[in-house]
Amino acid sequence: MEPKSFQLFPEQASTFAPTVDALYAYLVLVSAFFSLLIAVLVVYFAVKYRKRSADDPIPAPIDEHSTGGMILEIVWSAIPLGLSMIMFGWGASLFFTESRPPADAMEIYVTGKQWMWKIQHMEGNREINELHIPVNRNIKLTMTSEDVLHDFFVPAFRTKSDVLPGRYTTEWFRATKPGKYHIFCAEYCGTKHSGMIGYVYVMEQAQYDQWLAGGMGQGTLAEQGAQMFTSLGCVTCHTSDANGRCPNLKGIYGTMVALQGGAKVKADDAYIRESILYPEAKVVEGYQPIMPTFKGLVTEDGLVKLIEYVKSIGPKPGSTTAAPSAAPAKAPAAGSMSAAAAAAQSHE
């Protein structure tokens, strides 16, 4: 569906859209009521009580104590307060829904870069400024930036989230209507901020599968990650036979890792990312901080692949794609790229 040349409302194309629009309607109603109330009263008083001649008497001041001034003040504080508490509660509950991706969501990685959106599908498909998704599926975007702040905004889905360098943010939605919708970068990011736009293509599942099949060939993200794990030399240390120098990464994803000094941290995307870039920031209990930093050697895209790899050997149910011990061995065979090519790609 091409955007029309003139519209008053954005398309309703996600499960959020109707709920956000309902809240909007409530807000518009309350605002219209008070704006009109004030406008009408002001105009009415201005006309009714206008000074007619120069020797009109000075109006008697209102005695606020006997005319119930206090009651008025309470009433016109309490009613707006009540109405605005509804705005707060409604908005907050919507926000928590928007913030909490369902467990079954299909994951997609997004990397913002001045001034483009790079998107990586789990299956290995990559696209730029375009996002193809199936209709009626929960989609979760895990996003990061290579340079400055950006913001992934799809008006038709009524949701957006900032994209920050050095950390991951999340955005999820469930598209309800096949079509083509704007992606805008909504956080000012420099010269071509207004050019950092693209389209989401919402497709029927069958079409989507077809599209997916057309772009595969480099292996899934996890497989590509496994390759990098070898080519970057992680495997020389993080072997599965637990030589005692390095922790075995098998099964750590999502668990609580004990750190030196007694703290514990959840092994999530951010932690793995940090372990690769700043290995000494959080040292695992019982190990020496001998891991070198890979800062400058791995791009954001590459990090995503490594994380997917670590995830794939994690305890996640159904992660049969890459059996941990076999992964490094299997890797050269699985991908069509040589290890060197994978490394080179991670530098692009």
Place this chain on the structure above:
Amino acid sequence: MASTAAVPTFLKHHFESADQQKGASGIGMWLFLVTEIMFFGGLFLAYFVYRQAYPAAFASASSKLNLPLGAANTVVLICSSLTMAMAVHSAALGKQKLIIFYLIATLFLGGAFLGVKAYEYHDKWEHHEIPGENFDCETCADPGHAPLFFSLYFAMTGLHAMHMIIGVFIIFFLIQQAAKGAYTAKWSTPVEMFGLYWHFVDIVWIFLFPLLYLIDRVPGK
């Protein structure tokens, strides 16, 4: 209307009385110090945020600071606070000679503090512990984030030292005025106000010292 018939020379035309003028200065000075609190507050916030984020880096970088010198400097600054308090005290009693004596003592101690600080900065330079291109701290844990500690260290102590330097200039001015006998038991507002400023600078250091020098100093940890 002023109670005395003769209007004192220090009374500005728009004030009604010396008391009013003095009260205005006091509140004005305190409001100014409140802005200073908020100014340093932003730095303290940054400190807390990053200490929370990178505890290991902060602990090991902190131990690179020279604890004996920091402690000695704290003592020097407290001494200068005492001499400043005594200067204000002498001014309130109108003891002209003593004002000058205590101001000079304060000046001397302030100068000593700045001298030690300069030495510490120089030391950091020698050891490549200044964030930037030449930063090199092999024994720092989490070297990726250690520079952040030093950035904060220099920003916080630097701004503090800046305040000290400004203070030193003002003391020179006060000494000069005091030598002319400008401050009497009736009117010594500038000395009093400057005292507040100097004590404030001392208080900032009272917090900087433990926050910067004393992270994780437990031996063998």
Place this chain on the structure above:
Amino acid sequence: MTATPTIGTETEKNYLNHQHGLKSWLLTEDHKRIALLYLLSITFFFFLGGLMAVLIRLELATPAGDLVESNTYNKLFTMHGVLMIFFFLIPSIPAVLGNFLIPLMIGAKDLAFPKINLLSWYIYILGGIFTVYVLIVGGVDTGWTFYTPLSTSYSNGYVIATGLGIFIAGFSSILTGLNFIVTVHRMRAPGMTWFRLPLFVWAHYATSLIQILGTPVVAVTLFLLVLERGFHIGFFDPAYGGDPVLYQHLFWFYSHPAVYIMILPSMGVVSEVISTFTQKKPFGYTFIAFSSVAIAVFGFLVWGHHLYVSSQSAYAGMVFSLLSYIVAIPSAIKVFNWTTTMYKGSVRMTTPMLYALGFIGLFTIGGLTGLFLASLGMDVHLTDTYFVVAHFHYVMVGGAVMGYLAGIHFWWPKMFGRMYPESWSRLSAIIIFLGFNLTFFPQFLLGYMGMPRRYHVYPPEFQVFNVLSSAGASVLGFGFVIPFVYLTWSLFYGEKAPANPWGATGLEWTTQSPPTYDNFAVTPVVTQEAYQYSTEEVAHVG
């Protein structure tokens, strides 16, 4: 200085002919003259910022980027925001009207620290010079919010010079606020108790609190920003371990309360104007007075509503959202009290009154749309779209600037001893009102449709509303030029103003127009509450 020639021939002594020559102006310690110095300089910055706005609107008349290139466009809205906020709106009412009126209103000869008052103007000008310098050498393209790491590592503009300019101007704002607070505490005339103070003074007292407590934080933030830009030492740039969200916290800790620096003085003006032109004591005097202070205090608790989608924690977002609604209530109280004041009043539709009523309507719309943005789930869709742009122009232009114009027209006779042509001024008030709505109302619709702000080019389906907006802006710009012309004209040819042309109450109207150097021949003694209207004083205007 424009004002001197009018008074040269007069016999009556006043602050304008008290001394002569440029030096007597540039070295003056008289709060009234300093107010005029500010008036001149902020007018300059307003038109400079307005010029940028004109170029922005011209560019946006078509979807393509055909007038200027993207870099230039980005510099335009950045300079527009910086000039309008830091060099026009924040100093506007406090430094001009507050400076002029507070001593007069409380019966003092001057502010507590006249030298510091003059110093604050010089500091302001120094900050302005930095900013104009940046404008001349090539501008800055970070947005007025200077978000990191764009501003520290990627911008190709003059971030350091602009940062220093704002840093410097901040101290001028601090000194003004400091002076006001001390003056209100220490310089009131005998009998001028707190609850006899005009509401204008209460509003400025609250404003000054924010200036003192908030401005230093943005100062240190900009200081760190400048260091980071210069040396890349990691305060806010993730590449060096810094946290960009910390920057946003620090920035908005000041900049949210700063929006109340802009609106509170306007609210003070509106309280005075409505009372005068209905000849009634404002309904709920104490509520209006305390709501100013409440806005100032609660205003410090809600800054995180600018960070809902910034990766601030959802829990913090929830707290900030709740508190944002709490801070809206005192504003509601004010609006209702003003409206009720008109009830059974003796209403005169003079120019200041037109602006004040315009203020009420437009501020209400602006404030209510602020409630949309304060709602978490709603803001996720609306943030960084034109809905926000419309919101803040409604409160800042429709609210604060209207209030400023109301005040200028109300006290113009007092400041210069001249009346302006009433028919022209009413006409321009109406033009401004209509032009304003045409400019900014369509932007609400654009925003909901999803047009992001700070966009140099945009998809064609947004064009219709953009054209309307640009058309409105030309009406609005024209409307702003008219007062400039007739007010200047009135300085030379305006009818002489009596001491109290509007039949207003308040000490400033008891002294001659323009006042003498010392404000009052003898220090007034206050014996009654504010706003006690009596028949004898009413002149016949309107």
Place this chain on the structure above:
Amino acid sequence: MSNPSHQSVETHDEHHVVPVSVYIGVFLALIVLTVVTAWVATVDLGAFNFAVAIGIALFKASLVILYFMHVKYSDRLTKMVIGTGLFTLVLLLFITMTDIWTRTWMGVPGR
């Protein structure tokens, strides 16, 4: 609050003369506390090291404010000014830290 006239603005306490012995006492306390804080830092108290260091610093600062800066003898307005400043500082520090502390609660990155 109601300080109606110029004449009645009270500043009588400005001239309160503190005996020198008080200054000396405060000075000695400050020195001792400096030594204590440096020493305590070398004793392993776990998380309490930080709390103790801050506690001692707060106490030292209070001494300076109350005695060297005469706030103990100042009028209510001065105390209110200082209180307001410190309160706002706490708001800045505490509310911002609330964000930092709760960033992991949702278990969703960026929320």
